[in-house]
Amino acid sequence: MSAVKAETPRVRTLELEVPNWAGHRAGQHLDVRLTAEDGYQAERSYSIASAPGEGVAITVERLGDGEVSPYLVDEAREGDRVEVRGPIGGYFVWDGDDLQPVLLVGGGSGVVPLAAMARQRAQVGSTAPMKLLVSSRTIEDVIYRDELDALAGNGFGFEVVHTLTRSQPPGWTGYSRRIDPGLLADVAWPAPESPRVYVCGSTRFVDAAADGLLQLGYDARWIRTERFGATG
Amino acid sequence: MIVSRGFRGRRRDGPPDRVPPGQYLTDDFPVLSAGPTPHTPLDEWTFTIHGVDEPKGWTWEELQALPRETVTVDIHCVTRWSKLDTVWEGVSVDRLLEEVEHDAAYALAFCDGGYTTNLPVEDLTGGKAWVAYSYGGEPLDPEHGGPARLLVPHLYFWKSAKWVRGLTLRDEDEPGFWETNGYHLRGDPWLEQRYWGD
Numbered sequence: 498m499s500a501v502k503a504e505t506p507r508v509r510t511l512e513l514e515v516p517n518w519a520g521h522r523a524g525q526h527l528d529v530r531l532t533a534e535d536g537y538q539a540e541r542s543y544s545i546a547s548a549p550g551e552g553v554a555i556t557v558e559r560l561g562d563g564e565v566s567p568y569l570v571d572e573a574r575e576g577d578r579v580e581v582r583g584p585i586g587g588y589f590v591w592d593g594d595d596l597q598p599v600l601l602v603g604g605g606s607g608v609v610p611l612a613a614m615a616r617q618r619a620q621v622g623s624t625a626p627m628k629l630l631v632s633s634r635t636i637e638d639v640i641y642r643d644e645l646d647a648l649a650g651n652g653f654g655f656e657v658v659h660t661l662t663r664s665q666p667p668g669w670t671g672y673s674r675r676i677d678p679g680l681l682a683d684v685a686w687p688a689p690e691s692p693r694v695y696v697c698g699s700t701r702f703v704d705a706a707a708d709g710l711l712q713l714g715y716d717a718r719w720i721r722t723e724r725f726g727a728t729g
Numbered sequence: 730m731i732v733s734r735g736f737r738g739r740r741r742d743g744p745p746d747r748v749p750p751g752q753y754l755t756d757d758f759p760v761l762s763a764g765p766t767p768h769t770p771l772d773e774w775t776f777t778i779h780g781v782d783e784p785k786g787w788t789w790e791e792l793q794a795l796p797r798e799t800v801t802v803d804i805h806c807v808t809r810w811s812k813l814d815t816v817w818e819g820v821s822v823d824r825l826l827e828e829v830e831h832d833a834a835y836a837l838a839f840c841d842g843g844y845t846t847n848l849p850v851e852d853l854t855g856g857k858a859w860v861a862y863s864y865g866g867e868p869l870d871p872e873h874g875g876p877a878r879l880l881v882p883h884l885y886f887w888k889s890a891k892w893v894r895g896l897t898l899r900d901e902d903e904p905g906f907w908e909t910n911g912y913h914l915r916g917d918p919w920l921e922q923r924y925w926g927d
Contacts, residue, residue, distance in 0.1 A: 710765075
C-alpha cells in the first residue's frame with residue numbers, strides 16, 4: 498500500500514503498488530486478500546477507483562458488520578502489504594472509445610467504478626457526453642466531491658449532479674431526495690439518444706434507478722448494473 | 730504468504746465441510762445481477778428446451794403441475810458469501826429432460842434479460858439441479874430470480890440462472906454471460922473455480 502487517503506468519515510482510498518499489474522479497464526474490480534499471522538485469510542472484491550493510466554487504487558467503505566473493510570479503512574497504513582488479484586470483470590466497463598452518451602448513476606460508494614470511468618474520459622480526452630448522478634446521504638458522505646466537481650468544471654461535456662437524501666447543507670441547490678422517475682427524467686439523456694448506462698449501488702438503489710430508466714423508455718440492454726450486498 | 734499487519738479477522742468460518750475455501754457465511758441474501766430486474770407476467774411465461782429435434786415447452790401452469798420437490802441446500806456465491814440450509818421448491822431438471830430425446834453433453838441456460846450460463850448436462854442431472862419457483866416457503870422474489878430460477882447449488886451461484894426461461898442443449902460447451910466476462914467455465918466452489926485460469 499503506497500498511500501492512503503480519507504475521502505469521508507467512512508470511506509478511504511488506498512493506492513496500491515502492484516508488481517506486474519497487467520493494466521485494467523475502467524469499471525473492473527480486484528480481489529484483496531488479507532492474511533492473519535496464523536494463516537487465517539479473508540478475501541473481498543473492490544471496484545478499482547483509478548483510471549487505466551493511473552496506477553491502481555481502490556476506495557473502500559467501512560461496513561459495520563464487515564470483516565475486510567474495517568481493516569482497510571481503519572487499520573491499514575502506508576507500507577502495509579496485502580495480496581491482490583485482478584483485474585476482474587469484462588462487462589461493467591467503459592473504455593471511452595466511442596461517442597455514445599454515457600449516464601452514470603451511483604449510490605454511496607457505488608460511485609467508485611463510475612469515477613474510474615469519468616477519470617478515463619479525461620485521461621483519453623474522450624468527447625463522449627457523460628453525466629454522473631450521485632446519490633449520497635449527506636454532503637460529508639459525497640466521495641470524490643472536489644475532484645468530480647473539478648472535472649465537471651472543465652466544461653468539456655462532463656456533468657455531475659448530486660442528490661442528498663438525508664440532510665442538506667444551508668443553501669443547497671441540488672436534489673434532496675432518493676432517486677425516483679421524476680429525478681431521472683430531469684437528469685437522464687432522452688431515450689432516443691440510446692445512451693450507455695452504468696448503475697452501481699445497493700440492490701435497492703440499483704433497482705430504483707434501473708426501473709426508473711425503463712419507465713423513461715430506456716432499453717434494458719443499455720443498462721449495466723453492479724450491486725453490492727453484504728459483502729463486507 | 731503475505732501477512733497483513735494487525736489483521737485478525739472475524740472468523741465466521743462455519744463448518745469446514747460445508748463452507749468452501751475463500752467463502753464466508755452470511756444470513757442475508759445478497760443480490761448480484763448485471764442488469765435491471767425483469768418482470769415477466771406468469772401468463773406469458775414458458776420454460777423451453779431447445780437444441781433437440783422436438784423442442785419441448787411448459788407454461789407456468791404446466792410446470793406447476795409437475796412433481797414438486799422441496800430441497801434444503803447450501804449456496805455459494807463467487808463474491809464470497811455462502812448461505813447454509815436454504816429451502817427451495819421446484820421441479821427437478823431430470824424430470825424436464827425426461828421429456829426430450831437427446832444425447833447432448835452441454836446446456837446453455839437462457840433467461841429474461843438476456844442472461845445465459847453454460848453447464849455440462851452432468852451438472853444438471855442426477856438430482857443436482859432444479860427449476861425453482863419458491864424460496865423459504867414463499868414465491869421466489871423477482872430480485873432473487875422469480876418467477877423461476879435455475880438452482881444448481883453444487884456450483885457457484887451464478888450458474889443458478891435467475892429468471893430462467895429454458896435450456897438449449899448442445900454438443901459443445903459455449904461460454905455464457907459471466908463465463909465470457911472473466912469467470913470460470915464450470916465454477917466448482919470446492920475447487921475455487923472463480924475466474925479464468927483457476
